[in-house]
Amino acid sequence: MANYDNDDLADYDVSDEEFNEDNLNDEDYDKLYRMLPSLKSSLSSYNNEIPESELKETFPSNPKSGSSGSSKLVALAQLRPLHPNTNASPGAVQTASSRSLSSLSKLMLARKNGSQMSSSFPASIPSGVGVGVRLGLEPGSKSADILLKLRSKKATGTPQNDGISTKPKLVLGKGVSLGKFTLKKPQVKPVLTHESDIESLTEKCTKSSSVSVLSPPELTRIQSPWNEIKTKIHLDGSKLLLTTNSIIPIAPLISRKRKSLSQMERESQLKRHFSQLLYPLTNLEINVETIAKAKTNFSRPSPDDKILQAQNDVFNKDMKNLKISKPVEAAATAAAGTKDKHPPKPTKPFKKIDLVSELSSNKKLTKPHKSFVVIGHIDAGKSTLMGRLLFDLGVVDAKTVNKLVREAEKSGKGSFALAWIMDQTSEERSRGVTVDICATSFDTTTTRFTAIDAPGHKDFVPQMISGVSQADLALLVIDSINGEFEAGFFMDGQTKEHTLLARSLGIEKICVVVNKMDKENWSQDRFEEIKTQLLDFLTGSEVGFSSEQVDFVPISGLTGVNVVKNDHAVKAFDWYQGPTLVNYLESVGLTSVAIDKDTISKLSEEDFNLAINDIFEVSSSEFGVTGKVSRGLIQTGETVMVSPTKDYLQIQKMLIDNEPVDVAISGEIATMHFKLNQLANKSIDELVVGDLISKVDSPISSVKKFTCDVDLFNMSKPLLVGTPFVLFRNNRQVPARISEIIEIKGSKKKKKHLVSKQQALVVIEVNDDRLLPITKYSDNKVLGRIVIRREGSTIGAGLVTEI
Amino acid sequence: MKLIRQHFEKDKSGSTTLIPQDKEDLWELYNLIQKGDEITLSTHRNIKKATLGSGVAQGKDKGKTERKLLTLKMSVEDIEYTPSEEVLRIRGKTVEPNEYVPMQSYHTAEVQLQKQFTLYKDEWDEIAYGIVVKVCSIEEKAEVGAIVMEEGVAHLCLITDNMTVLRNKIEKSIPRKRRGDGGGSKHDQAMEKFYQLVNTTMLRNFDLDKLKAIILASPGFVAANLLKHVLAEAVKNNDKTVMQNKSKFIVVHSSTGYLQGLEESLKDPSIQRQLSTTKFAKEASVFETFQKVLNEDDDRAWYGPTECARAVEMGAVKYLMIADALFRSDDIGVRKHYIALADAVKNNGGETLVFLSLHESGEQLNQLTGIAVLLNYPVPDLDEEDD
Ligand SMILES: Nc1nc2c(ncn2[C@@H]2O[C@H](COP(=O)(O)OP(=O)(O)OP(=O)(O)O)[C@@H](O)[C@H]2O)c(=O)[nH]1
C-alpha cells in the first residue's frame, strides 16, 4: 500500500471525501463496529486479506459514499426509526450496505481506493507524456471485489435469520368471536419464526412500525351497528391490524339484496381508474383539438356539469383539471385526427439524379461502409481502444491528444486520456465512466467505418442498446487481467448481458477483443484460456452464435499494440500471427456492404426506414436527426413521415460522415435537417429517440399492442401477465407489460406467468401515452425485434409476428 | 376522515356522517359507497330564476340562472373516482323533494374534501363498517414525494399508504455528445435545463413542509445531480423552504426512469422504513417471495380461484393474497366466499393479505386473477380439471 504515486494521490479526490470513522456520529460508529465482525466473517471465505479500513469504507453511512452525501446521512438518521438489535445479523449487514450505495457509487468508491502504478507511456504517443496505468490486482481492486461480492450477495442472497426469535406479531385477539363483530384490543403474541425470509422481513417491518408512530395510542369510540356495544379500538400504530384484519374477522353475513354493478363492471372501472391514476401530465403542449377530442370522451356529464366544465376549461388551462377517461386513446386519436386526414403529397428530390450512376460513381458511397459498436464490461478499455484507433489512424491529431493528456492528468485521471476522446461530457470525465454512446466515423484505404463507443456500466445498458442498434458488427472488449475477465464474465458483469443483447438485436458478427494483454505479459495461455471459455459461451445454447460469426483478436488498447499496427517489437507476443484489429475490421465479411446495380434497384423498390437516434437543434429555424437507415434509400428534398407523431417533414439537407449528400441508402448512418415549423408543436421535444422515419406513401404503423414470439432467458422470478418491464425495439425504449399469454411452447396449460427459458407467443401492451412504431419481423429484420429488461436485467428477446 | 355522527337501527340499517380529509379518504369512500345507497350532500346547482314551466323554446344560455347551494338526498346509481382530481363523483336520483329540484330527477354531485355528507345504507355489513372504522382511526397519514428519472425523463409522484399518484411527467430531448472540441457541451447545457425544469416543477407541485420525504430515484448519477442542482438553486435564491427540508431528500438507485423504477426503489429497505405504514412493505415482500417460489415451480405457489380454494380446503396455505377488488364485489355471495376463505386460512394458522389495487403489487395480483396462495408444503396438480 506504500507505493502510491502522484497519479494516485491526484486520483484520490481529496476535499472532504476521505473516510474517517471519527467523523461518524455515535450511532453510526456503534453500528459500524457491530457490523464489522460479521462482515469480516462473511467475507473471509472469499478473501481474508482485506484490510479492515477497506471494510469500514464500505459502511453505508460513510459520508464518502458517492451519491449519498452527509445530508442524506442526516436524513436517514432522522427518519429511520431507531430499532436496536436488528442490525446485528449478517443479513442486516448486507441489507444495510446495499441500502444507499448504488452499485455505481460502489464502483466509484472502489476506484478511489484503487492504487495505481505508473507505467512508461507507450512509445507511439508523444514523449514527455505520462499516463498512469491502473493495475487490476492491486489492493484497491480488492475493495471492488468486496463490493462485487456484496452486490452478488444482494442479487441471490436472502436476509439471513438468526435462528429463533420472538416476534411481536399483531393479530386479532382470540376474543374475536364469529358470532359478534367485536374488535378487541390487539394482543402482542410471540410467534416462533422459521426459515423464511418473509418472516424476517416482516419482523423488521413490525418492529419498525411499532416504533414509528410517535403519538400515544388513541382510543376511538365508534358505535357498532350489530350489538350496540361501544367497541374500543386500540391503536398501537398497528395499521397492519386495522387495514388488513378489519376485513378479515368474520361475522355472520346476512344476505341482503343490492341492485348493483356486476363485479366485472367494477373491475373494469377500477382498471380505468388505475390508468387514470397514472395518466401523466406532460409538459408537452396539447393543442385545441386534443382537448376537444378529450372532452367528447367525458362520461355523461349532467347539463350543469357541462357548464361548469366549460367554465373550468376557459379559466383553468391546467391539465390536471381535465378529465380524460381514456387518456391514451384520446390523445392518440386526437393526434391522428389532426394530422392524419390529409397526408401531403410526396415531394420530389431537389436534384434529379441517376441513382445508378450516382451510387456507382460517388467515391464516398462506393467504398464499402461498416458500422461497429464497442461493447463489454465496465472498464474493459472500450473508450481507450476507440481513442487509440482514432489517434493511430490520424483522425485525432497529436495536439488534441496532448491536450487531453494534460487535462486528464490535472484532474488525476491520466490513464483515461485516450478515453476522453470519446468521453466528452463533464459527468463522464469527472467520474471516469462512459455514460452514453458516442458515434464517430473514419476511413481507411479500403473501408469507411462508423464506430460507436458504448458504456459498460449496468445502469447504462439502455444507451448501449441504442448503440448496438446502429451497428452491423460488435467488438466485445475483454479485460484479460487475471480476475477482471472473470468478474466481468461470471459475476453479474456485463460481458454476458451485452453479448446476449448483441445477439438478440441481430448483430451479424462479433469480434472478441482480448484487451490489456500488456498486463498479462502477452501470454498465449491466457489468451487461449479466455478464448475457450468465451467461444463455449458464445456458441452455446444460451447465446447461439455460430462459430463462423465469432473471431478473437488480442490487443492492448492503451499501448496500441495490434490495434492499427503490430511491429512485432514485443517478443512475448511473437506467437500471434493473425491480423491487427483494423486489418480484421477491413476484411471481415458482412452481408450489407457491396453496392452494385442489383442492390441499387432492390433498394429503390424497398420501403425506406430510419430509426432516429439523436435529435438536436441546428439553428433557430432548423433541427436535425441522425439515425441508421435500415431499409431502402432516400434523397434530399423528399418528404418523410415521422411515426408515431405523424409529422410530415421535407428533408432540407442530408449529411453522411459530416459531408452533404443527395442520397442515403440502407446501412448508412445519415443526418437529416428539417424545418422546425413543420413540426406540429414547433418543438423538438415532440420527438424522441426511436421514432421512425418513412416515406409518405409507405407509413409505419404505431401500436399500443402487438403479438410476438418471446424467448426468455434466466430469470430470478417469473414474468407475470401484467409485470411492468422496459421494452426495447431497436433503439426505442418504452414501459410495457404482457397483456396475454396466447401459447407456451411445449405446454397445453393456460398460464398467466412465464418462467426461465420458456418460449411463448404473447401479446405485449405498451404502457405509455405515446404509441410505439414497430414493424413485423418478416417486414424488417431490424425493427421487428424486441428485447425485454426488468429491474436492470435483460430477461428475454422476441420477434414481432403481428401488429 | 372525520366521523361526525352515526346512527344504526336493529336491522343494521342506518347512517353515518363523515368529512373526507384527503384523497385517500375518497378512495376508501369509493369502496364504501355502493349502488343503492342513499347519500345526502351539498352541491351547487344553476337554478332558473323564473321557475315556470316554459323553458323549452328559449336558447340554451338565454334563461337567467342563479347558482345556489342545495342539499340533495339521492339514491346512488354510479360512482366515479379520479385520484388526480381529488373528487368522487356520484350520480343518482333525488329521493327527497327540494324547493328547486324535483323528485326522481338525475344529478351528478361531488363528494369533496372537507365537505360533510351523510351516507345511508340498508345494511351496514362488516366490510362497510370495517371501512368506516379503519378510515376514522388512522391518525396521521404521511405522504412521500418521489421523482423517478433518467436523462430527459422525470416522473413526479406522490405516494401514500393506499396509492401512488403521478403528478407530472417531464420530457426533454437531450442531444447526444459529439466527438471533437466541446462535443459534450450541448448535452451538458440541455441537462442543466432539464434539471432546472424538474426543480421548478417539483417546487410547484410538492409541498416540502408537508411531505415526509422526497425520494429521488434514477440509474447512474441523474438523481444525485438533481439534488445538487436543487440545493444550489436554493442557496442562490435563498429559498428557506428547501433549505429547511434539505434532509428530507433521499437519493436511491433504480434501473430505469419509468414509473416501474419507483416500485423498484420502494423495495429498498431504507425507503420502506420511511413510509408510514409497513403494510405495503409486507405485501410487496410476500409477493416477491411468491414470485420466486413460482419461478422454482415446486408447487408451493398457485393462483386462480379454483386452485386457491382447493389449497385452502386442504389447510396448506401459509399466505392467502387477495386483491381488494374481490372484496369490493357487489355480489354478496362473492364477498362471502372470499371472507370464508380468509377465515379458513386463519383457522389453519395462515395469514391473509389484502392487496390494494392502487399499488403496483395489487395491480399485479389483479392481473393474476386477483387471488394467489403461498403454501406451507408443495401440493401438485391443484390446477387439474375435476372429472
Ligand atoms: N494496462 C492497460 N490498461 C488499459 C488498457 N486499455 C484500457 N486500460 C485502462 O482501463 C481503464 C478503463 O478504460 P476505459 O477505456 O475508460 O474503459 P471503458 O471500457 O471505456 O469503461 P466504461 O466506458 O466506463 O465502461 C483506464 O484506466 C485505461 O487506462 C490496456 O490495454 N492496458
Ligand SMILES: [Mg+2]
Ligand atoms: Mg468507456
